Amino acid sequence: MTESFPFPRRTPVRVTFGLGMLLLGIFGFVPAVGVLIASLTDLRGLPGLPINFVGLQNYIDFFSPAKWADSANALRNTIIFAVVSTALQIVVALAVAVLLNRRLRGRNFYRAVVFMPTILGVTVTGLVWSLIFNVSGGPAASLLGLFGGHSAFFGDPKLALALVILVQVWMVLGVSVIIFLSGLQAVPEELNEAAEIDGASGWQRFRSITIPLLAPSITANVLLGIVNALQSYQLIYVLSGPNNRSTQVLSLLVYVQGFGGASGTTLSQSQGYAAAVSMVQFFLVAIVSIIALLILRRREARL
Amino acid sequence: MATKRLRGATLGRRLIAGAVAAATIGALAACSSGGGSTDGEPSGKLQLLVSSSDATDAGFRAINEAFEKQYPKVDVVFSTVSNDNYPATKSSRLTAGNLDLFVVKGLMETPSYAKDAATDDARLAKAGGLVDLTGESFLKQYTPTLLDTQAIDGKQYAVPTGVSYYTGVFYNKKIFADNGLTIPTTWSEFTAVVDALKAKGVTPFGMGGKDSWPAGLPMLASVTANYPTLADKQQLAKDLWTNKAKLTDPTEVKVLKQTEYVLQNSQEGAAGADYTSIPSGFAAGDFAMTVDGTWDQPTIDAAVAKKFDYGYFPFPGSDNAADNALLNGKTELQLAVPTSAKNKTAALAWLKFFSDKKNYELFLQKSGFSSAQPGISTSAFLQSIGDYTKSYEPAWDQVWFANNKAGQDAVFPFNYPALSPLGSATPEQAAEAAQKAWSAAG
Numbered sequence: 001m002t003e004s005f006p007f008p009r010r011t012p013v014r015v016t017f018g019l020g021m022l023l024l025g026i027f028g029f030v031p032a033v034g035v036l037i038a039s040l041t042d043l044r045g046l047p048g049l050p051i052n053f054v055g056l057q058n059y060i061d062f063f064s065p066a067k068w069a070d071s072a073n074a075l076r077n078t079i080i081f082a083v084v085s086t087a088l089q090i091v092v093a094l095a096v097a098v099l100l101n102r103r104l105r106g107r108n109f110y111r112a113v114v115f116m117p118t119i120l121g122v123t124v125t126g127l128v129w130s131l132i133f134n135v136s137g138g139p140a141a142s143l144l145g146l147f148g149g150h151s152a153f154f155g156d157p158k159l160a161l162a163l164v165i166l167v168q169v170w171m172v173l174g175v176s177v178i179i180f181l182s183g184l185q186a187v188p189e190e191l192n193e194a195a196e197i198d199g200a201s202g203w204q205r206f207r208s209i210t211i212p213l214l215a216p217s218i219t220a221n222v223l224l225g226i227v228n229a230l231q232s233y234q235l236i237y238v239l240s241g242p243n244n245r246s247t248q249v250l251s252l253l254v255y256v257q258g259f260g261g262a263s264g265t266t267l268s269q270s271q272g273y274a275a276a277v278s279m280v281q282f283f284l285v286a287i288v289s290i291i292a293l294l295i296l297r298r299r300e301a302r303l
Numbered sequence: 304m305a306t307k308r309l310r311g312a313t314l315g316r317r318l319i320a321g322a323v324a325a326a327t328i329g330a331l332a333a334c335s336s337g338g339g340s341t342d343g344e345p346s347g348k349l350q351l352l353v354s355s356s357d358a359t360d361a362g363f364r365a366i367n368e369a370f371e372k373q374y375p376k377v378d379v380v381f382s383t384v385s386n387d388n389y390p391a392t393k394s395s396r397l398t399a400g401n402l403d404l405f406v407v408k409g410l411m412e413t414p415s416y417a418k419d420a421a422t423d424d425a426r427l428a429k430a431g432g433l434v435d436l437t438g439e440s441f442l443k444q445y446t447p448t449l450l451d452t453q454a455i456d457g458k459q460y461a462v463p464t465g466v467s468y469y470t471g472v473f474y475n476k477k478i479f480a481d482n483g484l485t486i487p488t489t490w491s492e493f494t495a496v497v498d499a500l501k502a503k504g505v506t507p508f509g510m511g512g513k514d515s516w517p518a519g520l521p522m523l524a525s526v527t528a529n530y531p532t533l534a535d536k537q538q539l540a541k542d543l544w545t546n547k548a549k550l551t552d553p554t555e556v557k558v559l560k561q562t563e564y565v566l567q568n569s570q571e572g573a574a575g576a577d578y579t580s581i582p583s584g585f586a587a588g589d590f591a592m593t594v595d596g597t598w599d600q601p602t603i604d605a606a607v608a609k610k611f612d613y614g615y616f617p618f619p620g621s622d623n624a625a626d627n628a629l630l631n632g633k634t635e636l637q638l639a640v641p642t643s644a645k646n647k648t649a650a651l652a653w654l655k656f657f658s659d660k661k662n663y664e665l666f667l668q669k670s671g672f673s674s675a676q677p678g679i680s681t682s683a684f685l686q687s688i689g690d691y692t693k694s695y696e697p698a699w700d701q702v703w704f705a706n707n708k709a710g711q712d713a714v715f716p717f718n719y720p721a722l723s724p725l726g727s728a729t730p731e732q733a734a735e736a737a738q739k740a741w742s743a744a745g
Contacts, residue, residue, distance in 0.1 A: 045394035046423055047643070048432040061708065066743035069736065070710045135572030136580060136589075155513045155575025157727050242387055243515045245711070245726060259391035265714050266409050267705050268423045269390055 032282075038275035045259065045269030058276030070253065071277075077161060078230060078249040078284070085165045086225035092169060093176030093221065094214075098206070100177065101184045111181070115174035122171070126238025129167045130154070154239050157246035164236050164247050171235065172228065176221045183217030184210070219296040226292055230285045250281040345649040346376035352396060352405040353636060355383035358601040359464075362670035369665065370656050377649050386516075390423070397432075403644040404653060406636045407433070410453045410461050413704060414537075416544040420704040424639075425455055433460040434640040434647065441658035444676050448695065449634055461637035462654050465672025468630035469596030470524040470618055470698055471691065473603060477611035478505060478591040486616045488624040490528075490561070497568050500591050509590040510569035511578030512725055519700075520594045521565040521618065522719040525558045526699040527631045528620025536702040543716065543741070544706075550716055550738040551731075559730035561620050563722045565594060574724040582606040585613075594618060598635070600684050601671040615688050630691040631698035635672050710740035 039059070042052050062071050100111050117125060133140045133153035144151060154160050187210055195205045211218075233251035240247045242256050258274030353363055360383050367379040384392045389406070396402045409422030427433055436442055437459045442450065449463050479485070479496075482503055487493040497507045511517040530536045542548035549555070566573065570590050585593050586606035595603070597615065607613060619627040638657075640650045656662055660679065667674055673685055673692065685692075705714045712718045718737035721728040728736065 044423060044426070045390060046427050046432065047398045048430050049423075049426050050430065064708075064743065066708055066713075066740055066745075067710050068743075069712060069740060133575070134577075134580075135575040136570075136584065141572065150571045152512070152572040152575030152724060155572065155725070157574075157725070241513060241515060243711075243720065245720060259394065265700070265705050266420060266422045266703070267707060267714065268421070268426070269394065270707060 035275045035278055038272055039279050041272045042270070043272040043275070045271055054272065058273045059280075061273060062276055062280060070248075073245060074248050074250045074253045075284075077247060078251075078281075080161060081165060081168075081232075081236075081249055082226055082229035082288070085168045085229045086222060088165065089169045089172060089176055089225050090218065090221055093173055094180055094218075096173065097177045097180030097184055098210070101181060111177075114177050117171050118174035120171075122234040123238055125167065125171045126235055129163075129170075130239060133163065154244070154247075157244075160240050160244060160246045164239055167239060168229065168232065168235055172225070176225065179217050179221050179224075180214065183214045187213045215296075215300040219293070219300060222292055222296060223289060227285060227289055230281070230288065250277060250284070254278045254281065343648070344376065345374050345646075345652040347378070347646050347649060348403075349377050349379045349646050349649040349653060350382070350396075350401050350403045351379055351653070352382045352384065352393065352402055353638075354386050354389040354406050354408075356598060356602075358598065359636060359670045359672075361601075362666040362668075362672075365665050365669050366653075366657055366662055369662060370653055373656065374649070374652060377652075379653070397641055397643065400643045400645070402641055403646045403650040404638055404640055407461050407639045408637070410455065410637050410639070411701070412455060414541070414544075416541055417704040417706070419708075420706055422704075428455045428458075428460045428639075432642055434642055434644070434650075436460060436462070436640070436654075439651065439654070441655045444658050444660070444663075446675055446677055449675050452697065452701075453634060453637060461639040462658065463634040463637050463675040464657075465635040465667060465670060465675050466632050466695065467596050467598045467635050467672060468632035468688070468692060469520055469598070470527040470631040471597070471615045471688070472524075472592050472594050472618055473585065473600075473613055473615050474592045475585065475588065475611060476614055478588065486614070487619050488627060489619050489622045491622060493619045494564075497564075501568070506568075506570045506590040507592055508565055508569040508573075509576075509581045509584045509593040510566065510573040511576050511581045512566070512569070512574040513576055514578045515720055515725070517578045517581075517595070518562070518566060518722075518725055519715060519719050520596065522558060522562040522715065522717050523631070523699050524594055524618030525561040525620040526717065527629075527696075528618060528627050529554050529558055530699070531621070531626040531629070533696055533702070536697075536699055540703050544704075546742070550713070550718070550741060551734045555717065556730050556734045558620075558717050559719065559722060559733055562717070562719045563730050566722055566724060586610065597630075597632075597673065597685070597688070598671060601669070604684070615684070615691075617691050628691070629694060629696050630688065631696045632673070632692070633698055633701045634675065635670075706741070706744050709744035712736040712739070713741035713744070716741055 040053060040055060042054050061067055096114055100107060100114065104110075120128070132138055135141055135152055135155070140153065141150065151159060154163060191209050192205055195209055200208070231251055233249055233255055236247050236249060236252055237255065242252060248256075254274045254277045257269075257277060258271045259269060351363070351367070353359065363381060363383075367381055371377060371379055382392075393402075393405060396405075407424040407427070410424050410428065411422070413421040413425060421429075435458050442459055442462070445463060449466070450459060453459070453461060453463060474486070478500070482499055482505070484496050484499060487496050500507045526536070530539050539548060543550070570576070570584065581593055581595065582599065582603045583606050584590060585603060586608070588611075600615075603613065617627050617630050621627050638654065640647060640654070644650055657666065658676075660676070663674075663676060664679055666672075667679065668682065671682070671684075674681060700715070703716070705716070709716075712721065712733075716737050718728075718733040720726055721733035721736055722730065726733070
């Protein structure tokens with residue numbers, strides 16, 4: 001088996017990996033260092049304006065009493081958005097994957113339907129759901145109207161975040177289902193059959209065979225889900241706009257500060273401050289991801 | 304599964320890999336487009352970027368078409384971007400150096416008490432990023448007082464394309480007549496009209512709250528009535544910046560109360576409604592009034608399609624009718640030429656062409672703007688509001704400079720986004736939050 005290395009020669013490996021590393025370095029690492037440097041300046045959006053080194057002032061501003069209401073609101077929304085959407089995504093995706101792993105007529109069609117929203121992309125998804133939740137004559141408003149109810153949907157500060165989470169789960173469900181399906185197909189049928197002969201119920205088999213063997217898929221899905229949700233802002237931007245406080249997450253705050261999403265104001269673009277917010281976000285993503293990875297790996301080992 | 308260990312790479316191989324990678328990246332890099340003429344006859348591509356609205360887009364397209372007929376060697380590349388995305392697009396295209404003519408916003412001198420709050424475009428002008436147009440002959444055609452308001456260090460950097468008023472209320476004359484209502488001139492008359500409409504089952508206001516800023520229009524209208532003169536507004540701005548006035552003072556809270564009044568008497572689900580859906584709702588008679596800018600009049604007019612008559616009156620926020628007599632407005636879409644423009648000749652020729660009386664009238668006819676030039680004939684609608692616009696007064700957002708250090712609650716600084724149903728606060732709570740964010744910024 002010593003010849004099982006997929007490449008017969010080393011040169012292609014070096015070239016392809018080297019290219020990958022170079023692209024990652026230029027388009028990933030260099031901009032990341034650039035953002036760190038920018039966060040220490042008063043960089044603005046327009047070329048030709050003077051740039052001054054301001055030290056940690058942008059970070060101090062983020063945690064300052066004047067900005068804290070905005071920062072705390074964005075942090076809270078980010079955490080709620082990430083945790084709830086990831087949890088919901090895992091539970092629903094697992095249920096759908098188990099269902100689609102059974103022998104049922106038209107299985108491939110259902111799989112395609114479940115995966116379809118992933119292909120649509122953020123803007124199309126956002127527009128579709130904006131139309132569904134259109135307050136005047138949209139399907140959701142009409143349905144609610146049948147029961148004598150009405151709602152501003154994305155305009156309702158108590159409902160907006162929940163609706164955005166719902167759409168986010170709908171949009172990313174396909175990928176999670178595919179990962180779970182691949183995991184489920186790797187579960188040996190004999191184990192289930194043996195357990196069935198031993199008299200294990202469906203739930204017992206699911207709990208004691210399927211879940212432990214799916215542990216790596218769960219780890220992958222949780223991590224991908226959390227990282228994706230912590231960074232996501234595009235969907236929120238399309239669904240509820242850049243300045244809706246009830247759905248403003250950290251990455252949207254970065255966008256608004258850095259690229260001047262607040263129309264009708266004299267506020268200048270403050271890309272230095274936006275860079276500082278994105279560094280805070282980076283640490284949040286890193287810490288949450290590392291903790292989640294450690295917990296899930298430990299759990300995988302135990303299972 | 305076993306894997307073979309890779310030997311240490313030789314320097315030569317690494318260099319080859321690096322060269323291949325560099326060549327790939329080089330191939331991926333985009334080429335920049337060519338410029339145009341440098342002197343004499345305008346030619347080549349003219350990159351024009353504006354923030355979009357249906358009416359002004361139609362105006363610019365009409366001008367572009369006429370311009371290309373006169374200057375067949377010029378190809379006008381017209382880009383129109385939504386207001387929310389405009390700053391980002393402007394920034395990236397200026398950085399890439401492929402703009403010849405673009406809309407600048409907030410080009411005005413910053414008052415001394417707010418010197419750190421200068422707008423991006425004012426900073427750009429001061430830093431030499433915009434072509435100085437002071438000596439250009441076409442600027443002489445514009446109203447001098449309007450030019451004065453946009454001067455930076457006494458120099459002119461932009462062409463004002465028009466004036467809009469946005470502290471008024473569009474109303475459905477048929478609904479008013481059917482219910483025996485007349486134009487209210489005081490706050491108590493206004494609330495009586497709203498009560499009468501509600502009693503007849505008519506929704507008083509239409510509002511596109513999902514986009515947030517349209518809900519700021521009643522706030523600006525209320526400030527107009529409660530601080531009627533420019534001096535009043537300037538004094539308020541100065542007093543707030545110097546902490547002599549508080550956002551929790553009675554008149555400031557009154558502004559929020561009047562804003563909330565409009566929001567709470569708007570159609571069901573107003574907080575989730577798009578701004579663009581309001582003209583069709585108004586045309587369908589879903590509501591009797593909408594607080595909106597005159598820039599939307601061409602769109603409203605097209606939606607109404609002569610089914611009924613409509614009019615526009617100043618928001619009567621004061622109980623003294625004299626305070627509600629004038630509409631407040633702003634200089635619209637100011638067009639500037641960046642110093643990085645590749646085709647300055649064509650850009651200046653376009654501005655000259657635009658400023659020509661015949662062409663400018665064509666633009667005004669399509670855009671619905673009031674004229675920024677004296678002696679220009681205006682539409683029947685603009686003539687109908689002539690009494691309210693006989694003296695130009697800038698609106699509150701043209702006087703107020705937001706503090707970049709303060710939180711979002713103090714941006715406007717009247718905190719209308721926090722008001723129910725957009726947010727969940729009462730006017731007092733919204734004012735309290737705004738004052739907290741403002742005073743914490745120091």
